[in-house]
Amino acid sequence: QVRLVESGGGLVQAGGSLRLSCAASALTLSNYVMGWFRQAPGKERELVAAKGTVGSAYYADSMKGRFTISRDNAKNTVYLQMNSLKPEDTAVYFCAARRVDGGRYDLWGQGTQVTVSS
Numbered sequence: 001q002v003r004l005v006e007s008g009g010g011l012v013q014a015g016g017s018l019r020l021s022c023a024a025s026a027l028t029l030s031n032y033v034m035g036w037f038r039q040a041p042g043k044e045r046e047l048v049a050a051k052g053t054v055g056s057a058y059y060a061d062s063m064k065g066r067f068t069i070s071r072d073n074a075k076n077t078v079y080l081q082m083n084s085l086k087p088e089d090t091a092v093y094f095c096a097a098r099r100v101d102g103g104r105y106d107l108w109g110q111g112t113q114v115t116v117s118s
Contacts, residue, residue: 002026002107004095009112012085016116020080022095022109027076033098034071034078035105038091038114048093049080052100085116 008020020036035050049069051057057069068081078095093112096105 004097004107004109006093006095006109006112009093009114011115011117014085014087014116014118016085017081017083018085018114020082020093020095020112020114022078022080024076024078024097027097027107029071029073029076029078029097031100032107033100034069035096035098036067036069036078036080037094037096037105038089039094039111040088040091043091045094051078082114085114087116087118090114090116 003025005023006020008018012018030053033050033052036048037045038048039045048063049057049059049067051069051071066084071078093114095109097107098105
């Protein structure tokens with residue numbers, strides 16, 4: 001059974017850092033584009049960052065320079081390093097996958113809560 005499991009969320013003060021991990025099982029990570037999404041209360045889910053197997057990563061404008069997505073295909077794990085966190089970064093963060101040959105993100109993790117206090 002294909003699974004994406006996030007970890008690393010928690011409570012942090014503004015200006016702090018967190019590193020999220022997404023462990024994938026029963027899929028070959030190199031066949032997928034991996035993305036991190038987030039959803040804050042009352043807001044729509046938004047794409048935070050994404051990275052394929054080649055090429056540069058994508059970042060939403062408000063995350064550029066603060067967040068870094070990386071992937072270790074050998075470990076079937078994707079990471080999101082978040083620095084200089086702000087209270088507005090508070091959200092549930094989801095890992096998601098879509099096949100490199102196109103299509104929607106159709107594999108999702110259960111999410112991990114990130115709370116940034118001011």
